[in-house]
Every structure is written in C-alpha cells, then in structure tokens.
Amino acid sequence: MKNKSIILSATAAIILSLLTSCKKHCHDCHYDGPNGEVELGEKCGDEVEELESKGYTVSDTSYTVHCHEH
Amino acid sequence: MQPCCIKRYFHTFARLKNIYFIFPFIAFLCIPAVFNAQVSIALKDAHTLEAIEGAMVYQLEKDEYRLSDALGIVAFTRINEGSRIYIEALGYESRIIVFPDTTQFTVELTPSHISMKELTVTGIGTTTRDKSGFRIDKIDLKNSSAMGQLNIPEALSLIPGVYSANLGNGIAKPVIRGMQGMRVVTMLNAMRFEAQQWGGDHGIGIGNAGVGSAEVIKGPASLVYGADAMGGVVILNDMSPLPVGEKSLVMKTQYQHVSRGAMSQFSYQQSGQRWRFLFAGGASSHSDFGIPKHLYAKNSRFQDLQGRGYASYSGDHSVHYVRYAFNAATTGIPGHTHDSLATPADFQISQPRREWTLPAQFIRNHIVSQENKWYFSHSEFHLNAGYARNNLIEFDEKVSIPSLSMRLDNFLSNIKYVYRFQQVELSAGSQWMHQINSNMPDAEEELIPNSTTTDFGTYITAAVTLGDVNVQSGVRMDTRQIIVPSDTSLSLRKNYQGYNYAVGLSYPKGNWIFRTSLASGFRIPHVTELLANGYHHGALRFEQGNRFLNPEYATQVDCSAEWSSEHTTIMLNPYVNHIRNYIYIKPTSERMNGMPVFIYTSAKETMFAGGEASVHFHPHFAHDLHIQFNGTLLRLINSDSASVSLMPQPRISGDIRYDLSAYSKGQVRIDQIGIRTVICDAQRQIAIEETSSPAYATLDGYFSISLGTKRRIQLEGGCKNITDTRYIDHLSRLKNIEMPFPGRNFYFGIQYKII
Numbered sequence: 060m061k062n063k064s065i066i067l068s069a070t071a072a073i074i075l076s077l078l079t080s081c082k083k084h085c086h087d088c089h090y091d092g093p094n095g096e097v098e099l100g101e102k103c104g105d106e107v108e109e110l111e112s113k114g115y116t117v118s119d120t121s122y123t124v125h126c127h128e129h
Numbered sequence: 130m131q132p133c134c135i136k137r138y139f140h141t142f143a144r145l146k147n148i149y150f151i152f153p154f155i156a157f158l159c160i161p162a163v164f165n166a167q168v169s170i171a172l173k174d175a176h177t178l179e180a181i182e183g184a185m186v187y188q189l190e191k192d193e194y195r196l197s198d199a200l201g202i203v204a205f206t207r208i209n210e211g212s213r214i215y216i217e218a219l220g221y222e223s224r225i226i227v228f229p230d231t232t233q234f235t236v237e238l239t240p241s242h243i244s245m246k247e248l249t250v251t252g253i254g255t256t257t258r259d260k261s262g263f264r265i266d267k268i269d270l271k272n273s274s275a276m277g278q279l280n281i282p283e284a285l286s287l288i289p290g291v292y293s294a295n296l297g298n299g300i301a302k303p304v305i306r307g308m309q310g311m312r313v314v315t316m317l318n319a320m321r322f323e324a325q326q327w328g329g330d331h332g333i334g335i336g337n338a339g340v341g342s343a344e345v346i347k348g349p350a351s352l353v354y355g356a357d358a359m360g361g362v363v364i365l366n367d368m369s370p371l372p373v374g375e376k377s378l379v380m381k382t383q384y385q386h387v388s389r390g391a392m393s394q395f396s397y398q399q400s401g402q403r404w405r406f407l408f409a410g411g412a413s414s415h416s417d418f419g420i421p422k423h424l425y426a427k428n429s430r431f432q433d434l435q436g437r438g439y440a441s442y443s444g445d446h447s448v449h450y451v452r453y454a455f456n457a458a459t460t461g462i463p464g465h466t467h468d469s470l471a472t473p474a475d476f477q478i479s480q481p482r483r484e485w486t487l488p489a490q491f492i493r494n495h496i497v498s499q500e501n502k503w504y505f506s507h508s509e510f511h512l513n514a515g516y517a518r519n520n521l522i523e524f525d526e527k528v529s530i531p532s533l534s535m536r537l538d539n540f541l542s543n544i545k546y547v548y549r550f551q552q553v554e555l556s557a558g559s560q561w562m563h564q565i566n567s568n569m570p571d572a573e574e575e576l577i578p579n580s581t582t583t584d585f586g587t588y589i590t591a592a593v594t595l596g597d598v599n600v601q602s603g604v605r606m607d608t609r610q611i612i613v614p615s616d617t618s619l620s621l622r623k624n625y626q627g628y629n630y631a632v633g634l635s636y637p638k639g640n641w642i643f644r645t646s647l648a649s650g651f652r653i654p655h656v657t658e659l660l661a662n663g664y665h666h667g668a669l670r671f672e673q674g675n676r677f678l679n680p681e682y683a684t685q686v687d688c689s690a691e692w693s694s695e696h697t698t699i700m701l702n703p704y705v706n707h708i709r710n711y712i713y714i715k716p717t718s719e720r721m722n723g724m725p726v727f728i729y730t731s732a733k734e735t736m737f738a739g740g741e742a743s744v745h746f747h748p749h750f751a752h753d754l755h756i757q758f759n760g761t762l763l764r765l766i767n768s769d770s771a772s773v774s775l776m777p778q779p780r781i782s783g784d785i786r787y788d789l790s791a792y793s794k795g796q797v798r799i800d801q802i803g804i805r806t807v808i809c810d811a812q813r814q815i816a817i818e819e820t821s822s823p824a825y826a827t828l829d830g831y832f833s834i835s836l837g838t839k840r841r842i843q844l845e846g847g848c849k850n851i852t853d854t855r856y857i858d859h860l861s862r863l864k865n866i867e868m869p870f871p872g873r874n875f876y877f878g879i880q881y882k883i884i
Contacts, residue, residue: 086486086528108529126528127487128428 090115090122102126168208168232172201172216175237184218184238185372187248189225189255190504192441192448194372194400206402209446211506211549213255215248223247225257241695259642260594262601262633264689264702266291266345270337271368276805276831277385277849277876281337285363289702289741289759290347292777296862298388298418298871299431299460300332300490304860305347306706307737307763307776308360311655316354316364318452320498320515323539323564327657329862334494334519336435336456338394339409341368348685348706349650352603352631355560355586359650359683359708367439367452368407371400376884383845383878387871388430389481390415392878403443410436417461417481421855421872425481426863428461428488450500455493462488462523464866473867487528493520498541507549511558514542522572533576534569552594559587566656576663580613580621580656602632609653619660625680627651642691647684654678658712658729664721671721672714675729682709696747703740711735713772715817732772739763753788765814774816778809778824778859790835798840800833812859822864825856846877 085103088110089096102110107126114121172181180201187194188205190212197203197218212228221238225248249261258265266288270281278284282293282301292304305313315322315333324334346354346362354362371377376399383392394411414432417425437454464476465488498515517539525532545558562584568575590603606628613621633646661674689702711732719726743759761780765773786803808826815821831847853873857864 084485084528111527111529125526128482 086126087128088124088126090124092117092122097122099124167204167206168228169202169204170197170214171233171235172197172203172218173235173237174221175239178237181218181221181238184216184221187215187217189213189215190448190502190509191443192370192502193443194370196372209504209506212504215257217248223257256592256599259637260599260635262592262599262635262644263346263631263646263648264644264687266347268343268345270340270343270365277829277847277874279385279390280333281335281340281343281365282333284337285343285345287759287782288345289743289761290739290763291345292780292858292860294329294775294860294862295858295870296330296332297426297429297431297461297463297868298390298415299429299458300330300462300862302326302331302333303345303363304775304777305345305361305363306704306739307773309775311357312360312652314350314354314358314362316362317454317496318365318367318450318498319500319511319513319543320496320517320541321354321539321562322365322496322517323537324492324494324519325521325535325537327655330462330490331521332458332460332492334456334458334492335365335454336411336433336437336458338411338435339368339396339407339437339454340365342366348687348704349629349648349683350631351607351627351629351650352588352590352605352648355562355605356584356607356609356625356627356680357652359652359681367437368396368398368409370405370407370441371398373400373402375400377882378884379880379882381878381880383876385415385874385876387849387874388415388418389483405441405443406439408436408438410434414483416483417478418871419481419874420477420869421853424477424479426463426868427476427478428465428486429463430481430483430485431458431460432485433458433460446505447501447503449502450498452496452498452500454496457494458490458492459485460490460492461485462490464863464868465525471866476863476866476868488523488525488532491520491522491524494518509545509547511543511545511547513544516540522569525573527573531569531572532574534572535577536567536569538565538567539563554592555590557587557589559585561585574663576661576665577656578613578619578660580611582612582656583610584608597636597638599635599637600632601634603630605629607651611653611656611659613656613660619662621656621660621676623659623676625653627653627680627682640693642689642693644687644689646687648687650683650685652681652683652712654680654712654729661729664724670716671724671726673717673726673728678712678729678731679710681711681731683707696749698743698745700743701740702742704738706737708735708737709733711772713774713816715772735773736766737763738766751787753791755784755786755788757785758783772816774819775860776812776814778812778822780807780809782807796837798835800835800843802832803830805829805831809858820864822857822859825854825858827854827856828852841882843880843882844878845880846875849874849876 085101086107088099088102110124115124172184174181182197182199184197185194186203195203208228210230214226214228217223218238220240222241226236247258249256249258249265268288270284280301282303285291285303286293290306293301294304294309295301302309303313310326325331344364348361350358350362378397380395392413396409399406412434415430417429419425435456439450439452441450496517500513503510519537521535522531523533540563543560545556547556564582566580568579586605586607588603588605592601609625611623613619629649631648636643658678659674659676661672665672683706685704685706687704691700714727714729717726717728739762741761745757747755759782763777784805786801788801789799806828809824811824812822828851829849830851833843833845836842850873855869857869
C-alpha cells in the first residue's frame with residue numbers, strides 16, 4: 060500500500076509538472092527606429108506572432124520587430 | 130478413401146492456402162518444451178569450496194537474472210537444455226556455462242580481482258570478452274552522474290579512442306577514432322536511432338534516464354550494423370531487468386553550480402516470473418554556463434524532459450519487449466550570429482539567463498519498438514520492429530516563425546536466425562529501414578529537400594572455436610535508394626549497393642588475450658552532401674552539395690594485446706583505417722551575400738592510423754586503490770591532410786580512486802573518493818580554414834557517500850576543472866569564437882533508493 064502511494068504520488072508530480080510547464084511564452088520585443096532601438100515591452104503568444112509577421116507600423120512606416128535578448 | 134472424398138479434402142485444403150504462412154509461427158509456439166521443472170545451481174569458490182552468495186546468474190536466452198542465496202544456490206524454472214548461463218560474482222572470474230541435462234549441478238568460480246571474461250554481446254554472437262574477436266568497450270551509465278557528467282557523449286569520452294564534440298553544454302555527439310555525425314551509428318537496444326546527426330549543431334538526441342550501459346565498437350562495423358557504420362557504433366542499452374522477484378524505485382537529483390543547473394531523475398523497475406517493467410524519466414534545466422574570469426557563454430542554456438520504459442514478457446520459449454523512449458529538448462545555439470563583424474566578446478555576457486532566446490533549437494524524439502526472441506535447444510529466432518520520429522525546429526530570427534522545421538520518420542525492422550552446435554555459432558539476418566525526411570510548411574527556409582531513403586541489408590556470420598583460437602567472421606550486402614521528389618528543382622533518384630565483410634580472431638592464453646581483426650564499412654552520401662544549397666548559419670557559410678559524390682569505403686586492421694594479473698591490466702590497441710572517397714567540405718573562391726561558399730567534395734585516399742593504450746593497477750598493499758591511465762593517439766597519414774578536419778587531440782586521462790566502502794562503518798559510509806585528470810596535447814594536423822589548438826590539462830575530484838544501515842541514501846559530488854583552467858578543445862564547435870569550456874564547476878547530488 061505504501062509503495063503504491065509513493066508511485067502514484069510520483070506519477071502525479073510528473074504529470075503536474077508537465078501540465079504547468081505548458082504556459083505561454085513571452086519575449087521582450089523592440090524595433091530599430093530612425094533614432095535607435097525602440098522597446099515595445101513584453102509580448103506573449105499570438106501578439107508576438109502578429110508583430111513578427113506584420114511588423115510594427117509608426118506613421119505609415121512599418122518596422123521589423125525583433126523579440127529576443129540583446 | 131473414395132476419390133470423391135479425396136477431392137473434397139483437397140478443395141478444403143486449397144481454400145486454406147492463404148493461412149499457410151502462419152504455420153511456422155504456430156509450429157514455433159507448439160514445440161514441446163524441453164525443459165526441466167526446476168533447476169538449481171550451486172556456486173562455490175574453486176579454492177575453498179565455500180558457497181558464493183550474491184553472485185549474479187544471467188540466463189542469456191531469457192534475459193533473466195537471479196542472485197545466489199546464502200548457500201550459493203540459484204534456482205531457475207523453465208530452463209532448456211542447451212541454454213547458456215553467464216555467472217558473475219565480485220572477486221571471481223566470470224563464466225558462461227551451457228546448461229546440461231540435469232536438475233542440479235555445481236559450478237566452481239576461480240577467485241580473481243580482474244576478470245577478462247565479462248559478457249560481450251555483438252551482432253556476431255554472445256560470448257565472454259576473451260573469446261570475442263572484436264574488441265568492444267562497455268561503460269556503466271547508471272552512475273555516470275557521480276562524476277558530474279552532463280550527457281551520454283561526455284560519459285562515453287572516458288573510453289580510450291572516444292571523444293565528445295560539443296557545441297556548448299546542451300549539444301554533444303560522440304566522436305569515435307576521429308569520426309562523428311553521419312559516420313557513427315547509434316543503436317537504442319536493437320533499433321537503429323536517427324536524429325539528423327548530419328548537422329554539426331545537432332546532438333545525440335537521447336537522454337540518459339533509464340539507460341543502463343553503453344557499448345562502443347570502434348571502427349567500421351557495417352557487417353552487422355549496415356551502411357554508415359564507418360567510424361563506429363554506439364549501442365545504448367536500457368537498464369537491465371532486476372533479478373526475479375525484486376523491485377526498485379530510485380530518485381535522484383543533482384545541482385551543477387557552473388550552469389546553475391538542476392537535474393532530477395527517477396527509475397522504477399520490477400521483475401516477476403514472467404513480466405518485467407522499467408519506467409524512468411527525468412528533467413533538467415541549465416542556464417548559460419560560466420567560463421573563467423566570471424563571464425558566461427551567451428545562449429548556452431538548455432532544458433530537457435526525457436522518459437523511457439519497457440514491458441517485457443517471458444514465455445516458455447520466448448521473450449518479448451515493448452519499449453518506448455522520448456526526449457524533448459530546448460537548446461540555445463551559442464556562437465550564432467548574422468553579424469559579419471562579431472567578435473568573441475559579443476558571445477560572453479556578465480549575467481547568465483535561463484529562458485530560451487534566439488537562436489534556439491527544439492528537438493522532440495519518440496522511439497517505439499518491439500523486440501521478440503524465440504529460443505530452442507540450439508537455435509534462436511529474433512524479430513524486431515520499430516518506429517522513430519524526430520522533430521527538429523530551429524528559431525533563428527523570429528521567436529514565432531521557425532527558420533527550419535524538419536520531421537524525420539524512421540521505420541525499421543530486422544530478423545535474425547542463430548544456430549549453435551558444438552563450438553560453432555552460425556547466424557543469418559536481414560535489416561530494413563525506410564526513412565522519410567519532410568520540411569514543415571511553416572518554416573522560412575529549407576536546408577535539405579524532402580526525401581525518402583530505403584535501406585535493405587542481409588548478412589551471414591559464423592563464430593568458431595578451434596582449440597585456443599576463436600574466429601568470428603561474416604559477409605553482408607546492402608542496398609540504399611534515395612529519392613527526392615521530381616516536382617522540385619533538386620530532384621534525385623539514386624541507388625547504391627555495398628558489400629562488406631569482417632573477420633576477427635582472439636587467442637586467450639594464460640594472462641594474455643591477443644586479438645586481430647579486419648573489417649570493412651561503407652557510407653552512402655547523405656542528402657545534405659548531395660543536395661545542400663543554402664545558408665548554414667551555425668557554420669557561417671553557404672553550402673553547396675555535389676550529387677556526383679560516391680560512397681565512402683573503409684577497411685580497418687585492428688590489433689590488440691591485453692595482459693592481466695591479480696593487480697594489473699595493460700592493454701595496447703594499434704589500428705589503421707583506410708578510406709576511399711572520404712567526403713568533406715571545402716571553400717571555393719565565391720561568396721554569396723557576403724558569406725563564403727563551401728562545396729562538398731571527396732578525397733580519393735585517406736588513411737587514419739592510431740592507437741589506444743590503458744593501464745589499470747591496484748597495488749597489493751592497497752587492494753581498494755585503483756590507478757588507471759588511458760592514452761589515445763590518432764594521426765592522418767598518406768593523404769591530402771587538408772581534407773579532414775576536427776581531428777581529436779592526443780590525450781592521456783588518469784583516474785585515481787580509493788574504494789572505501791569496506792572500511793566505513795556506521796550510518797555514514799564513504800564509498801569512494803577520486804581524482805581525474807585529462808591532458809591533451811596540441812593539435813596541429815588541421816584542414817582548410819581550420820586553426821590549430823594548444824595543449825591543455827584539467828583536473829576533477831569526486832566522492833560518494835552512503836547514509837543509513839541499508840545505504841538507501843547516496844550523496845555524490847565533486848568539482849570539475851578544479852583549477853578553473855581556460856581551455857578550448859579542438860573538437861568544440863565554438864572554437865571559432867574563442868569560447869572556452871566551462872570553468873570550475875562544483876556539483877552535488879542526492880540519490881534515494883525508496884524501494
């Protein structure tokens with residue numbers, strides 16, 4: 060009985076860690092503007108995907124967005 | 130019988146013709162069991178005739194272990210006449226016994242501090258090490274973390290002739306006698322494992338949780354392992370089943386301070402009379418590792434999650450395994466940049482980080498296999514099948530859109546029939562592999578096109594004992610077809626064929642074992658080498674394939690001499706490996722968008738010559754003191770030396786260890802303390818665009834302690850690179866950015882045996 064409890068507890072711990080690890084990933088994003096780097100702050104999930112694929116538009120100018128460490 | 134009745138029976142029989150093929154299998158299952166109800170074996174010391182307790186007795190056909198009791202008795206059920214039993218006991222010479230037709234017999238073991246008769250399982254046969262014509266090195270991986278080893282290639286580098294080629298901490302692959310990547314075949318138990326190893330920035334792809342041991346075959350081994358086994362073979366074995374009736378649950382965790390890295394693993398095993406199970410898993414997380422002068426290697430961080438398990442059923446004449454393993458890793462790619470003006474300082478940072486950033490590699494590997502063995506008095510039949518999926522995704526400039534996304538599907542199967550009579554063992558087998566490489570549509574680039582590869586190989590081998598000489602030999606034929614679909618500009622359809630052979634002799638005499646072998650191997654050009662046409666950012670170059678490349682052919686002559694006494698073992702192993710059509714990559718005078726263009730080509734003749742040596746000594750006055758030194762030397766001779774890059778540095782490694790478990794008493798027992806040194810000489814034999822590497826030396830220390838009367842808790846720890854030496858190994862993929870290996874690294878771990 061004791062062995063069974065230990066095994067079940069260990070299994071539950073592993074499953075729990077797997078589930079909690081599936082979280083949205085967030086990144087600090089920026090673009091290279093005319094006066095240097097402009098920070099856009101932390102972006103997550105679909106927002107990151109949209110920024111990277113469509114860029115960031117300022118006054119009809121679209122800039123390539125970078126979401127990684129400097 | 131009336132003619133009409135005969136006709137009726139004939140028609141009935143004809144309708145059943147489609148099920149004729151199952152008759153052989155039914156016949157196998159229905160063969161009367163020629164076995165004794167229960168057999169007991171008594172183990173005794175050959176000198177004192179005292180019973181030997183705790184000896185491991187392994188029934189080879191059933192893959193079943195049992196331990197001898199206090200009276201030295203081991204009892205087996207369902208054991209066939211002609212079955213083989215391997216007996217191993219601490220302080221005694223191991224033996225293989227062919228089970229006689231009796232229910233009770235005695236085996237006397239000869240006391241010995243060093244055994245030359247460890248079990249060796251090769252594709253040609255199962256025998257003791259002294260009778261194997263081919264030298265195979267085996268290493269225990271269950272406790273590799275005790276020496277602070279991070280991954281399997283690092284653990285394998287303890288073997289003479291084997292190195293680890295690293296790209297930071299998270300990416301490593303084994304190098305055997307100077308060959309790596311596509312020239313080294315990796316086996317997971319009986320299945321070949323493929324994980325895009327053609328890339329210099331692609332690691333071995335397998336975690337070490339649940340892996341019990343590794344065997345390394347050095348040099349060409351295409352006879353049994355087929356095409357690509359040019360440089361050697363690494364065979365990773367799951368943890369062996371426990372002795373019948375036992376179970377075990379072990380959890381361990383370890384911390385490494387140089388990368389603020391944590392690793393946790395568990396393994397559960399249970400062995401019954403018929404069923405046996407293994408479940409193992411683990412996770413690790415490492416930040417950027419520290420280098421001397423308080424800096425850190427930018428983006429050398431990695432995390433992984435791994436698991437493996439098997440369920441095994443042992444029938445009266447058969448044993449079956451279903452195995453599954455997975456590995457999911459997220460690895461930073463250090464040293465990667467699009468900046469043509471980057472300097473080494475750009476890749477060294479003052480604060481380590483852990484979260485993944487660009488560029489990064491996501492790897493997911495799943496392997497499922499089924500292994501079946503039916504065995505009889507003098508023969509065996511093996512039937513194995515498996516499937517492996519490898520997903521390799523690289524993010525280069527965007528975190529949401531991969532630059533590279535490939536999937537490799539691998540279908541494998543193999544069969545083998547073995548027949549033994551007197552001193553002869555014959556085998557015949559076939560292997561089949563179908564591989565599909567696909568580029569996923571969401572990736573921005575394609576480095577190699579979609580392709581399918583189909584292999585088929587068939588072989589026969591023979592192992593014969595003629596007096597004191599043991600001879601193993603065989604021949605093999607392989608075919609490979611590579612198809613790249615014709616709707617692309619890189620369409621290709623190529624067929625290759627290769628013939629291989631091997632012959633090995635061993636001559637054990639007194640304290641000596643002499644071996645010599647001649648073996649061939651061949652490697653078919655990979656799709657990368659044939660059709661590459663793109664930027665390889667990790668190598669800062671544009672690569673062009675060459676569809677006119679021919680297969681490589683290798684022939685190796687290997688000789689070895691081992692001498693063992695009660696206190697000393699000395700081994701010398703020189704070899705020569707001749708290769709035709711050695712494929713390599715060389716620069717051209719062209720540039721593509723500022724990047725140099727490299728093209729794949731081949732050298733007509735290349736010859737490697739080298740040797741390995743080892744000395745293991747434990748003095749009479751201190752039996753528990755072990756002093757071991759290994760040496761490895763590899764040179765390129767008689768060829769265009771500019772064609773071969775990444776030649777390992779000459780190396781001497783030493784290990785001095787004191788086993789204190791016999792002296793420690795009470796609740797706290799020191800099991801062992803040791804120091805290890807690695808000394809590498811400069812490497813000046815370099816290829817085009819390669820720089821030489823200076824000599825270096827490192828020093829490590831380690832210990833392990835057991836707690837409690839039942840020794841359920843083990844503490845292990847140590848320090849790697851005690852002197853904080855700044856060094857860069859010649860095989861490092863980060864040499865071009867002058868990134869050193871990790872600095873001083875303290876590590877500490879706890880292992881708890883719950884059951």
